[in-house]
Amino acid sequence: MILDPLAIRNLLIWIALALGSAIFLGATPSWMRCAAKRADPSIAVALFSLVLAGSLVALGALNGSLAGVLTLTPLQILWLAVCGLVSALLWLSLFTALTGGRVSRVIPAYLLYYAISLTASHFLFGTQLGLWKICCIIVILLGIVLIESGSSNLGGQLWFLYALLAALVGALLPLVKHATLGDAFDATLYQGGRAAFACVFLWIFVLLRGKESTIRDLSLRGWAGVVFAGVSFAGSVACDYYASLRGDMSELAPLGVLAFLFVMLFARMFQKEKQHGSAVFGTLLVLLGQFGILMGL
Numbered sequence: 677m678i679l680d681p682l683a684i685r686n687l688l689i690w691i692a693l694a695l696g697s698a699i700f701l702g703a704t705p706s707w708m709r710c711a712a713k714r715a716d717p718s719i720a721v722a723l724f725s726l727v728l729a730g731s732l733v734a735l736g737a738l739n740g741s742l743a744g745v746l747t748l749t750p751l752q753i754l755w756l757a758v759c760g761l762v763s764a765l766l767w768l769s770l771f772t773a774l775t776g777g778r779v780s781r782v783i784p785a786y787l788l789y790y791a792i793s794l795t796a797s798h799f800l801f802g803t804q805l806g807l808w809k810i811c812c813i814i815v816i817l818l819g820i821v822l823i824e825s826g827s828s829n830l831g832g833q834l835w836f837l838y839a840l841l842a843a844l845v846g847a848l849l850p851l852v853k854h855a856t857l858g859d860a861f862d863a864t865l866y867q868g869g870r871a872a873f874a875c876v877f878l879w880i881f882v883l884l885r886g887k888e889s890t891i892r893d894l895s896l897r898g899w900a901g902v903v904f905a906g907v908s909f910a911g912s913v914a915c916d917y918y919a920s921l922r923g924d925m926s927e928l929a930p931l932g933v934l935a936f937l938f939v940m941l942f943a944r945m946f947q948k949e950k951q952h953g954s955a956v957f958g959t960l961l962v963l964l965g966q967f968g969i970l971m972g973l
Contacts, residue, residue: 686922689922690919690922690923690928691928691931693915693916693918693919693922694915694916694919694925694928694931694932695931695934696911696912696915697911697912697913697915697916697919697931697932697935698912698931698932698933698934698935698938699935699938700908700909700911700912700915701908701909701912701932701935701938701939702934702935702936702937702938702939702941702942703904703908703938703942704905704908704909704912705770705774705779705782705783705939705942705943706779706939706942706943706946706947707900707901707902707904707905707908708720708724708770708771708774708779708901708905709774709778709779709901709943709947710897710898710900710901710904710905711723711724711771711894711898711899711901711902711905712771712772712774712775712901713774713775713898714894714895714897714898714901715890715891715893715894715898715902716887716890717768717771717772717774717775718768718771718878718881718882718885718887719882719887719888719890719891719894720771720894720898720901720902721764721767721768721770721771721878722875722878722879722881722882723891723894723902723906724767724771724902724905724906725764725767725871725874725875725878725879725906726875726879726906727902727903727905727906727907727910728871728875728905728906728909728910729868729871729872729874729875730906731906731907731910732864732867732868732871732872732910732913733868733872735864735868735910735913735914735917736864736865736868739864739917741862741864741865741868742865742868744862744865745865745869752857752861755852755856755857756857756866756869756870756873757873758852758856759849759852759853759856759857759866759869759870759873760869760870760871760872760873760874760875760876760877761873761874761877762845762848762849762852763849763870763871763873763874764873764874764877764878764881765841765845766842766845766846766849767874767878768878768881769838769839769841769842769845770782770786770838770839770842772835772838773785773786773835773836773838773839773842774835775835776833776834776835777833777835777836777838777839778943778947778949779939779942779943779947779949780823780939780940780943780944780947780949780951780955781823781824781835781836781839782835782839783936783939783940783943784819784820784823784824784958784962785820785824785836785839785840785843786839786842786843786846787816787820787843787936787962788817788820788840788843788847789842789843789844789845789846789847790813790816790847790966791813791816791817792843792844792847793846793847793850793851794809794813794969795813796847796851797851797854800851800855801851801854801855808968809969811968812965812966812968812969813965813969814965815961815962815964815965815968816961816962816965816966818958818961819957819958819959819960819961819962819963819964819965820958820962821958822954822955822957822958822961823954823955823958823959823962824958825954825955825958853866863913863916863917863920864913864917867913929970930967930970930971933963933966933967933970934963936959936962936963936966937959937963940955940959
């Protein structure tokens with residue numbers, strides 16, 4: 677059998693884009709942590725949303741999806757604003773959690789949204805939730821427990837409460853989108869629209885709290901964290917978009933699971949966060965659980 681070099685090249689680019697999306701997404705929490713440690717979380721997340729919205733609008737203008745704004749109905753704009761409000765609460769909760777909690781603690785706790793979302797989808801929309809998925813969810817939960825087992829008195833730490841809030845809001849976001857805008861809604865337009873609305877809501881929040889003056893206290897590393905967090909998140913969206921042009925992204929979904937692995941890896945490399953043996957084993961269980969759900973074996 678003769679292999680087409682062009683087909684092989686396109687396949688490799690397709691895989692590289694999917695892997696790039698996971699890497700960008702995995703790096704985002706570490707950049708968020710850099711910004712959150714050096715600024716009031718409200719101003720840090722507002723700046724992050726501004727960079728993210730600008731990057732996604734540029735992506736929409738580049739790929740032509742920005743023109744879809746003119747075809748939106750008032751009801752779609754309203755629901756996009758609701759998604760933006762939910763996103764604003766999600767990002768604010770994550771940034772606040774990262775002011776006191778390490779990336780390798782906050783993100784595993786936030787990952788509870790995965791189990792919450794699957795369970796809620798089953799009861800609200802009738803999504804199939806068989807024995808296999810239930811077992812995979814249990815494996816994920818066990819992995820999260822093992823990762824968090826190194827922290828004492830978790831319930832008494834404020835960062836953990838904010839991480840749980842982020843998990844609840846993170847589970848709510850896809851449910852709202854599914855019930856209002858639908859799964860067929862243009863992904864780039866959705867990402868850019870919700871980021872733009874979230875940016876507006878977050879800056880209103882900053883102004884109401886009178887925290888706009890604290891932007892002067894942001895250090896150079898804080899600015900770098902804000903900018904790179906926004907660009908990294910936008911980079912993940914861009915990789916997803918261009919990968920989707922080359923094939924069905926569901927076929928490369930297992931590569932997306934690696935985002936959590938990169939979260940833990942970058943936390944160890946850039947944030948110098950020590951991870952004990954149970955955390956490493958817990959990370960493996962989380963990855964296996966997510967992979968099992970995607971494969972649906």
